[in-house]
Amino acid sequence: MPRFKVPAIPSSAIAPRSLYLNRREFLLSTLIISKRMVTTTDPVSPRETTTTFNNFYEFGTDKADPAKHSKTFKPRPWSVAVEGSCNKPGSYTLEDILKPHAIEERIYRHRCVEGWSIVVPWDGFPLGDLLKRFEPAGDAKFVEFTTVLRPEEMIGQRRRFLSPLSWPYVEGLRIDEAMHPLAILAVGVYGEDLPNQNGAPLRLVVPWKYGFKSIKSIVKIKFVDKQPRTSWERSVPDYYGFYSNVNPGSTNSTFRDQSTERRLGEFFMRKTLPFNGYGDQVAGLYAGMDLRRNF
Numbered sequence: 001m002p003r004f005k006v007p008a009i010p011s012s013a014i015a016p017r018s019l020y021l022n023r024r025e026f027l028l029s030t031l032i033i034s035k036r037m038v039t040t041t042d043p044v045s046p047r048e049t050t051t052t053f054n055n056f057y058e059f060g061t062d063k064a065d066p067a068k069h070s071k072t073f074k075p076r077p078w079s080v081a082v083e084g085s086c087n088k089p090g091s092y093t094l095e096d097i098l099k100p101h102a103i104e105e106r107i108y109r110h111r112c113v114e115g116w117s118i119v120v121p122w123d124g125f126p127l128g129d130l131l132k133r134f135e136p137a138g139d140a141k142f143v144e145f146t147t148v149l150r151p152e153e154m155i156g157q158r159r160r161f162l163s164p165l166s167w168p169y170v171e172g173l174r175i176d177e178a179m180h181p182l183a184i185l186a187v188g189v190y191g192e193d194l195p196n197q198n199g200a201p202l203r204l205v206v207p208w209k210y211g212f213k214s215i216k217s218i219v220k221i222k223f224v225d226k227q228p229r230t231s232w233e234r235s236v237p238d239y240y241g242f243y244s245n246v247n248p249g250s251t252n253s254t255f256r257d258q259s260t261e262r263r264l265g266e267f268f269m270r271k272t273l274p275f276n277g278y279g280d281q282v283a284g285l286y287a288g289m290d291l292r293r294n295f
């Protein structure tokens with residue numbers, strides 16, 4: 001069972017490292033982290049691991065590439081285009097987006113389809129709270145997300161022949177998945193602004209799905225009536241489905257056996273849990289669906 005607890009010392013009482021290091025102006029340091037939601041008793045992965053072992057193909061396909069090649073990426077100023085079936089489309093600055101939301105710390109397990117996992121203390125707010133502000137229309141059945149396209153700053157977008165993906169990176173959720181309280185938009189990690197390699201300044205975190213659903217550096221949110229075609233689905237349709245819920249029982253839907261995983265830093269493999277251990281909260285979203293077919 002997940003554990004929810006309020007920390008003895010709330011994160012809001014701890015000055016972010018960025019504040020006292022005073023290296024540059026951090027947006028997160030001006031926001032108050034109001035509460036903590038711990039959904040796992042597993043130890044949090046070291047910051048060093050989470051920020052140097054990354055998948056962000058826009059900066060290269062090697063795990064070390066994103067940290068190495070994203071140093072000159074500029075996450076400010078930033079704006080997000082809101083489009084499609086809603087009453088309040090438009091271009092919103094990052095500040096507009098963040099203003100009404102209290103930032104919470106969410107400690108989540110993160111499981112990559114490649115078979116590794118980490119535990120990450122994200123700082124963010126529920127995606128659904130943001131989406132509701134745009135007043136989605138009745139035919140908004142899905143939400144499509146797009147990553148920034150900046151080949152001049154993203155070396156992976158320039159080397160098209162070395163990447164399995166075409167750009168920009170696109171992901172999507174069904175509207176009820178997007179409204180689920182566990183789905184968040186993160187702006188920070190370990191109490192600091194998101195590093196570029198982790199998807200600055202704004203990225204999705206959907207802890208019950210394989211990590212590739214958690215799209216980074218979002219510049220567009222679109223409400224649509226049809227299931228979006230995601231980047232990985234276009235590229236490898238037999239292995240990467242739209243839903244991509246963590247499923248240790250899947251035999252043919254992904255390129256490897258998904259029944260075990262290696263927590264980075266550990267020697268022995270662990271058993272992978274259905275919905276990455278969040279089944280109590282999210283399994284109801286899929287009642288009556290055949291998740292082998294809808295992989």
Ligand code: MTE
Pocket residue numbers: 050053054055056057058110111112113147169197198199210211212213214215216217
């Ligand atoms: N988002 C974009 N735009 N490009 C990517 O290559 N990789 C995905 C996801 N989001 C990816 C992305 C994958 S495969 C994973 S496992 C997670 O980001 C990794 O997030 P992390 O590097 O913060 O751990």
